[in-house]
Amino acid sequence: MQTLFDLIVLLFCVTGYVCDLSISPTRPVSVDALVGSDVTLAVSHSGASQPVVTWFMEGVPVVIWTVSDYTSPDVASDHSSVLHVDQNGSLTFRNVSLRYNGTYTVEMTKIGETRVSATFDLLVYDIIKNVSLHTVPVEAVEGARVFAFHYSTMQGDAREVRWFFNGVRLDNGPHYSINGKNLTINQPSRNDTGRYAVVLTNPFSSGTHYRNITVLYGPDMPVLMVSPTKAVFVSGDSLFLSCAAEGLPAPSVTWMFSGRSIPASSGGTVNLTDVTTSQSGVYTCVLINPKTDAQMKRNITIHVYEIPSGEPLCSVQATNENLGLQFLCVWPGGVPEARLSFPDLSVNDSGEGNFSITPNDIPSLNGEEIICKADHPLIQTQCSIIPRGPVDFLPVIFTTISQDEQTTVAVHCTTEASPEAVVHWFKDGHGLEDARKYQISTNTSQLFILDFNVSSTDLDVYTCTAINPLGSETSNVTLLGPQISDSSIVLSDNRTEVTLNWDVPPTSIVTGFDIQMKGPDLTGSQFRTIQMMPGFTRTTNISGLEPKSSYFFRIVPQAGGTTGERSEEHRVQPDAGLRRAVIAGISAVPCSIILLLFVLAFIYCGKCDRNPRYPISRAVEKVRTVICQSAVNDPHHCPPPEYRLQPPERWTALPYVNTHVRRATTV
Incomplete structure (x- = not known):
């Protein structure tokens, strides 16, 4: 053609x-x-x-x-x-x-x-060979969003793909979606359990594969029963609890009471014999699908009348990222459970055992007493709590030094607040986060500054702002280098020992003190460190001094490897003794008093001849004679008292100095 x-x-x-x-x-x-x-x-x-x-x-x-x-x-x-x-x-x-x-x-x-x-x-x-079906996920579960089949072949592509369920061809629709090599079941249910097939054809070959699918479901809502059927049980009664529910595979049954599991039979029945009031409460049946781990719980209350133990407890906590307040009232136990309510916050809301409420008008509650009323058929009582915003506070500083000479400074910002305040930290106006250099405690009230260096920018203004839903309070602290704010010295009566006392500014970073001395027992004319004291000390004793020698003392604060400003120098001089005229004047006073007493006694005794005369103590007589003679003969040249002076001890060993003292301080 x-x-x-x-x-x-x-x-x-x-x-x-x-x-x-x-x-x-x-x-x-x-x-x-x-x-x-x-x-x-x-x-x-x-x-x-x-x-x-x-x-x-x-x-x-x-x-x-x-x-x-x-x-x-x-x-x-x-x-x-x-x-x-x-x-x-x-x-x-x-x-x-x-x-x-x-x-x-x-x-x-x-x-x-x-x-x-x-x-x-x-x-x-190509010729279609080795058709196979895969599922995602592996198991089909009732209530899941989707369950999908995906076919694959070792060889050959299909011109036409047909899907079947229990021999009936499937088409696109709300429940089944067919796209490319996939069949998707939307929101599978237990009714989708059955035999699925995919048939592939092209002009030269065909292939078929079958897959049986079981849709797992349950546990369904359990059915609980109490036998015998009573509204209230009395101590000494016996009863049975049973729990059952549909599911595939069959769910396991566990009974819980007061947060603990209680023995049950393989069929999920609990036998309670000779019950007491402590067994009154909520019993929970927990059913678990062993394959899907899906749970279903249902409670049943057994009434054995008693008053709840203890007293109701009130508390308040922050919610909604520290923007809201939640008031809680807890009074568990008792049968029936007490009805709990916050009448100042809501007229209609109430609960049992553990009740909470979140009010809207938060600022008006600051400092107000909030009462929870607890009503029980046998007793009516209440508890209260006063929510407060953070109050003014002062930061507290602690300093520690590790064995490897690493200094850590801890700043504590603790304030009274209800609920507990969350603390935000700043350095020179910039927010601090929990990191390697700066670490913030779990409750945010403490800032740890690691590897503190007083010669760097670590000495700065640190700010802590305590916040709860009812307000905020801010406090600043300026960390200072090692300093001595005040110091003094006290010499012992025998002039062989001194006591040094000192203090530091509240925000000064100090990890230890070098006690330095200059005197005859030290070579050279320079100060020498004789003691190394830990940072928490504020006093020390230095003994073995020569009374007739002069000494100089000072305290040098340390912060890690940094030396701070030294204290003032304290001087101890030898005793020059009292002048003779001063001693004579001092001696004349007691002599005059004693002479006056003797004159009065003589006059009185002359009038009382019948009274026996007692001898005067030789010790008194000796004192009187020595003092009086000294005063009469030469009141300005009375010999000074005889002091027992020890021989000079120029080479007396100084106190033991421990150069490995671990320094730490609490300010």
Whole structure:
């Protein structure tokens, strides 16, 4: 037929009719091919002899040839073993592979003629082998959002995919979604348990795979029973509790009471014998699906009348990122449980055992007593709490030094607040976060400055702001280097020992003190460290001094490896003794008193001759005689008292100095 058409066209052209170049497929433009077979995209043309033919594969030219030309077609090198051009311009594929699956376009051109073209779709298929189904997730669970099947093949693609459930074909809809290689079940339920199949077909083969799916569910709402059926049990009664619920697989049953599990039979029954009031309360049946871990709980209350133990407890805590308040009232136990309420916060809200409420008008509650009323059939009582914003406070500083001479400074900012305040830390106006250098305690009330260096920017202004929903309070502390704010010295009576006392500013960072001395027992004229005291000390004793020698003392504060400003120098001088005139004057006073007493006694005794006379103590007489003679003979030259002076001890060893004292201070 095509040959006849070509002859007619040629006849018209020879007889003078105008003929245009044309091209037409001689077979269907959609061609199916099996991998490894030969296939031809056939075309014919008319209206011009020896047109130029160009074949395109997905828009890329792969073959160029002039029809009826005896030269070889120009075929792309990577396709030369597969693509061949026939005499009429048709394209033949030999041993075609999946690589050639796609769209092909042929164009014919002739000088002076219009360019013409035709398009073909080549679909190359392989034999379908080893179809398998996979599921995501592995188990189908009732209530999940989706459950999906995905098929795969070892070889071959399908032109048509059909899904079946229990032999019934599935279509796209609200419950099933089919897309590509996936079948998705939306919100699977136990009714989706069954046999699923996927059937794959192409023009040359087909494949089928089956998968049985069990949708896990439950536990459903359990059914609880009490036997015998009573509203209230009395001490000494016996009863049974049972719990059952549907589920796949069958759920396990556990009974809980007061936060502890209680023995139950394999069927989930609890036998309570000779019950007491302590067994009154809420019993909880906990059912767990052993495969999905899904839980279902249900409570049942057993009443054995008693008054709740203790007293109701009130508390308040911050909520909503420290912006709100939650008041709690707890009075557990008792049967029936007490009814708890905060009448100052809400008229209608109440609860039992453990009740909480979150009010809206927070500022008005600052400093107000909030009462929780606890009503029980046998007693009515209450508890209260006063919420407060943070009050003014002063930071407290602690300094420690480790064995490797690393100094750590801790700043404590603790304020009275209800609920407990959260502390935010700043350094020189910039917020501090918990990191390597700065560490904040769990309750945020303490800032630890690690590897503190008094010669760096660690000496700065630190700010702590305590915040709770009812307000905030800010306090600043300026850390200072090691300093001595005050010092003093006390000499012992025998002038062989001194006591040094000192103090430091409250915000001074000190880890230890060097006690330095200058005196005759030390070589040279410079101060020498004789003691190294830990940072928490404020006093020390230095003994073994020579009374007739002069000494100088001072305290040098330390902070890690940094030396601070020294204290003032304290001097101890030898005792020069009292002047003779001063001693004589002092001695004259007691002598005059004693003479006056003797005169009065003589007058009195002269009037009392009958009274016996007692001898005066020789010790008194000796004292009187010595003192009086000294005063009468030469009151200005009384000999000084006789002091027992020890011989000089210039080479007396100084106190033991422990150079390995671990220093720490608390300010």
